[in-house]
Amino acid sequence: xxxQDRIESLKAKHAALETAIATETRRPYPNEPQIAVxxxxxxxxxxxxxRLGPPLTH
Numbered sequence: 863x864x865x866q867d868r869i870e871s872l873k874a875k876h877a878a879l880e881t882a883i884a885t886e887t888r889r890p891y892p893n894e895p896q897i898a899v900x901x902x903x904x905x906x907x908x909x910x911x912x913r914l915g916p917p918l919t920h
Contacts, residue, residue, distance in 0.1 A: 869915050872907050879904040 863871075883900045886892050 865914065869911065872911050872914070876904060876907045876911070879907065 879900050883897055883904065886897050886900070
Protein backbone atom coordinates (compact mmCIF):
# COMPACT_ATOMS: atom_id res chain seq x y z
CA UNK A 863 0.00 0.00 0.00
CA UNK A 864 1.44 3.33 -1.03
CA UNK A 865 1.51 6.36 1.24
CA GLN A 866 -1.23 8.03 -0.79
CA ASP A 867 -3.40 4.90 -0.52
CA ARG A 868 -2.88 4.87 3.25
CA ILE A 869 -3.85 8.54 3.49
CA GLU A 870 -6.99 7.98 1.41
CA SER A 871 -7.93 4.97 3.54
CA LEU A 872 -7.50 6.98 6.74
CA LYS A 873 -9.58 9.84 5.32
CA ALA A 874 -12.37 7.39 4.48
CA LYS A 875 -12.26 5.92 8.00
CA HIS A 876 -12.26 9.45 9.47
CA ALA A 877 -15.37 10.35 7.44
CA ALA A 878 -17.10 7.10 8.44
CA LEU A 879 -16.40 7.80 12.11
CA GLU A 880 -17.73 11.34 11.73
CA THR A 881 -20.94 9.91 10.26
CA ALA A 882 -21.22 7.32 13.03
CA ILE A 883 -20.77 10.01 15.69
CA ALA A 884 -23.44 12.19 14.09
CA THR A 885 -25.83 9.25 13.81
CA GLU A 886 -25.35 8.23 17.43
CA THR A 887 -25.70 11.83 18.63
CA ARG A 888 -29.08 12.18 16.90
CA ARG A 889 -30.57 9.12 18.61
CA PRO A 890 -33.17 9.79 21.32
CA TYR A 891 -30.86 8.24 23.94
CA PRO A 892 -27.31 8.50 22.60
CA ASN A 893 -24.76 6.06 23.93
CA GLU A 894 -22.27 8.54 25.40
CA PRO A 895 -19.52 5.97 26.13
CA GLN A 896 -19.73 4.75 22.53
CA ILE A 897 -19.54 8.34 21.25
CA ALA A 898 -16.42 8.88 23.36
CA VAL A 899 -14.80 5.76 21.86
CA UNK A 900 -15.66 6.90 18.33
CA UNK A 901 -14.25 10.38 19.00
CA UNK A 902 -10.99 8.92 20.34
CA UNK A 903 -10.69 6.75 17.22
CA UNK A 904 -11.37 9.75 15.01
CA UNK A 905 -8.73 11.80 16.83
CA UNK A 906 -6.17 9.00 16.49
CA UNK A 907 -6.78 8.92 12.74
CA UNK A 908 -6.51 12.70 12.53
CA UNK A 909 -3.19 12.57 14.39
CA UNK A 910 -1.87 9.89 12.03
CA UNK A 911 -2.97 11.91 9.01
CA UNK A 912 -1.15 14.94 10.41
CA ARG A 913 2.04 12.88 10.64
CA LEU A 914 1.65 11.47 7.12
CA GLY A 915 0.62 14.39 5.00
CA PRO A 916 -1.10 17.74 4.59
CA PRO A 917 -3.70 18.89 7.14
CA LEU A 918 -7.14 17.29 7.11
CA THR A 919 -9.78 19.71 5.88
CA HIS A 920 -13.46 19.53 6.83
